[in-house]
Amino acid sequence: MHPALSVIAFTNLSGAGYGLLFLLSLGSLLQFSWGQDRLVLGIGIALALGLIALGLLASTQHLRRPERAWRAFSQWRSSWLSREGVLAVFTFLPAGLLFLTRPLLDSAGWFPLACALLAAVGAAATVFATAMIYASLKTVRQWYQPKVPLLYLLMGLATGGPFLALLLSFKVGGSGASYVAAGLVALTWLVKRGYWHDIDRASPAATLESATGLGRIGKVRLLEPPHTGENYLLTEMGYRVARRHAAKLRLIAQGLGLAAVVMLLIAASIGPGWGHFIFALPAASAALAAAAAERWLFFAEATHSVSLYYGKAA
Amino acid sequence: MTSLPRYPSEKKLGLVIDLDTCVGCQACVVNCKEWNTGGYPAPLSDIDAYGAAPQGAWLNRVHAFEVEPKDGNPQIVHFPKSCLHCEDAACVTVCPTGASYKRQADGIVLVDEDRCMGCGLCAWACPYGAREMDPGVGVMKKCTLCIDRIYNEALSEEERQPACVRTCPTRARHFGDLADPDSDISKLVAARGGMDLMPEMGYRPTNKYLPPRARREGRTGEAPRALEPANPEGGFLAWLDRLLSD
Numbered sequence: 300m301h302p303a304l305s306v307i308a309f310t311n312l313s314g315a316g317y318g319l320l321f322l323l324s325l326g327s328l329l330q331f332s333w334g335q336d337r338l339v340l341g342i343g344i345a346l347a348l349g350l351i352a353l354g355l356l357a358s359t360q361h362l363r364r365p366e367r368a369w370r371a372f373s374q375w376r377s378s379w380l381s382r383e384g385v386l387a388v389f390t391f392l393p394a395g396l397l398f399l400t401r402p403l404l405d406s407a408g409w410f411p412l413a414c415a416l417l418a419a420v421g422a423a424a425t426v427f428a429t430a431m432i433y434a435s436l437k438t439v440r441q442w443y444q445p446k447v448p449l450l451y452l453l454m455g456l457a458t459g460g461p462f463l464a465l466l467l468s469f470k471v472g473g474s475g476a477s478y479v480a481a482g483l484v485a486l487t488w489l490v491k492r493g494y495w496h497d498i499d500r501a502s503p504a505a506t507l508e509s510a511t512g513l514g515r516i517g518k519v520r521l522l523e524p525p526h527t528g529e530n531y532l533l534t535e536m537g538y539r540v541a542r543r544h545a546a547k548l549r550l551i552a553q554g555l556g557l558a559a560v561v562m563l564l565i566a567a568s569i570g571p572g573w574g575h576f577i578f579a580l581p582a583a584s585a586a587l588a589a590a591a592a593e594r595w596l597f598f599a600e601a602t603h604s605v606s607l608y609y610g611k612a613a
Numbered sequence: 614m615t616s617l618p619r620y621p622s623e624k625k626l627g628l629v630i631d632l633d634t635c636v637g638c639q640a641c642v643v644n645c646k647e648w649n650t651g652g653y654p655a656p657l658s659d660i661d662a663y664g665a666a667p668q669g670a671w672l673n674r675v676h677a678f679e680v681e682p683k684d685g686n687p688q689i690v691h692f693p694k695s696c697l698h699c700e701d702a703a704c705v706t707v708c709p710t711g712a713s714y715k716r717q718a719d720g721i722v723l724v725d726e727d728r729c730m731g732c733g734l735c736a737w738a739c740p741y742g743a744r745e746m747d748p749g750v751g752v753m754k755k756c757t758l759c760i761d762r763i764y765n766e767a768l769s770e771e772e773r774q775p776a777c778v779r780t781c782p783t784r785a786r787h788f789g790d791l792a793d794p795d796s797d798i799s800k801l802v803a804a805r806g807g808m809d810l811m812p813e814m815g816y817r818p819t820n821k822y823l824p825p826r827a828r829r830e831g832r833t834g835e836a837p838r839a840l841e842p843a844n845p846e847g848g849f850l851a852w853l854d855r856l857l858s859d
């Protein structure tokens with residue numbers, strides 16, 4: 300599948316934003332000491348919502364008729380893309396109210412707690428809905444996988460976590476948060492390796508024999524494609540460039556995302572005072588870069604059943 | 614609404630495509646483009662149409678495959694493909710805007726082009742590659758089963774068929790109601806063992822494909838008869854040959 304830059308930017312930026320929002324809301328809900336800190340919470344929520352807004356903006360770049368994007372809120376009964384839109388916008392409400400009541404007004408009581416709970420649930424639900432857009436497509440066997448929703452959720456935490464460590468590096472020295480973030484990152488890449496293992500062994504979604512119904516006669520091969528040039532189906536779904544380099548790219552993504560980020564996070568938690576920040580900043584950036592590489596592969600390695608009709612594997 | 618009709622549609626209008634008789638002449642492809650660039654989904658645009666890299670939206674394309682039986686010669690099969698108007702059409706349910714829908718009355722799957730935002734998700738959801746983004750207008754295009762012909766009372770009775778069916782010179786394409794077991798095309802499907810494409814996807818396509826008929830007994834893999842020699846030896850022909858060669 301064609302790895303569109305707008306979709307990669309969208310899913311990664313909003314994923315990191317929702318991951319950060321989730322962790323901050325959880326910290327506030329469970330009344331961790333940093334979760335009570337007005338500065339951490341204030342900057343954090345603003346950063347998270349900024350990342351999400353940037354991501355949503357990028358996503359409209361993927362539309363050929365962006366002026367009609369508002370219609371996408373209407374079909375939540377059947378469409379995961381619509382559900383995602385509804386949830387994304389809904390989550391701004393409790394997140395905004397949490398921002399208002401805690402860091403700004405410093406109010407106590409059940410209301411900010413309820414906002415924190417709703418923001419956390421909304422963040423998780425939005426990322427889950429994003430994942431289900433892909434995980435519900437039977438046509439792409441690399442996406443129609445049980446690990447895909449889990450991976451989107453984890454990747455959100457693994458990119459949001461380093462941002463939380465970065466925020467806390469100013470304040471608390473951040474040791475605990477860095478360790479937790481490092482753990483989330485390691486877990487994410489472990490599951491990702493499992494996912495790669497799965498898709499490398501999964502059987503194709505269909506065969507040219509079943510796609511043409513000619514299997515009862517014998518082995519089928521493409522003799523002549525229906526036209527000599529390119530078409531939408533080929534540019535959108537027949538993307539093949541990355542597959543040649545998939546193994547190398549997987550290594551790079553893991554080197555960057557797993558090894559570099561975990562080491563930087565550990566360095567951030569044991570380093571001297573200023574070291575927290577010095578190491579947490581590249582950790583957060585590397586996590587985002589690795590997530591972009593991972594998401595690029597998620598598209599580039601995916602094959603669509605229509606490729607069969609053009610003589611390619613699916 | 615992009616939920617599918619709750620009950621199976623009363624009618625299931627669709628096509629039956631005969632892989633035995635299709636000769637791959639592309640007439641249906643051209644007539645489809647011609648009709649639809651002026652009809653319901655108009656325009657059906659192309660970019661760089663006369664340039665070095667032409668590209669455009671088409672609702673029907675004909676592939677050619679070679680199928681090789683275990684014993685016997687390979688066969689060429691021309692393979693027209695357009696929307697199969699599936700019963701479990703995920704292309705409809707994934708659509709976030711309500712632009713894609715399946716009609717309760719006749720089962721036809723359509724796109725409301727005034728609602729489509731051009732996200733392309735429905736094309737991802739179609740296993741068969743039956744939806745193409747219009748490069749000019751930026752909305753999704755697909756086969757409408759020529760709703761602007763089949764119900765069009767301004768046309769004569771025999772013209773009220775999809776353009777591809779009407780134009781096919783070998784009558785490899787048939788149109789009708791597949792929900793009615795007594796319709797001509799339902800009988801054709803029953804008689805010829807009409808089949809679904811990619812049944813494992815579970816989309817339950819309405820359109821059916823008729824498999825190529827088996828080759829006639831005793832004619833598979835038979836070597837062609839040798840021609841008579843160009844330089845005959847002896848007899849009348851040799852005499853004539855000598856006479857004419859001088």
Ligand code: SF4
Binds near residue numbers: 696
């Ligand atoms: S063939 Fe494709 S576009 Fe047509 S109804 Fe089936 S899934 Fe939808």
Ligand code: SF4
Binds near residue numbers: 733735
């Ligand atoms: S491209 Fe148009 S018809 Fe297809 S899913 Fe998107 S909005 Fe719906």
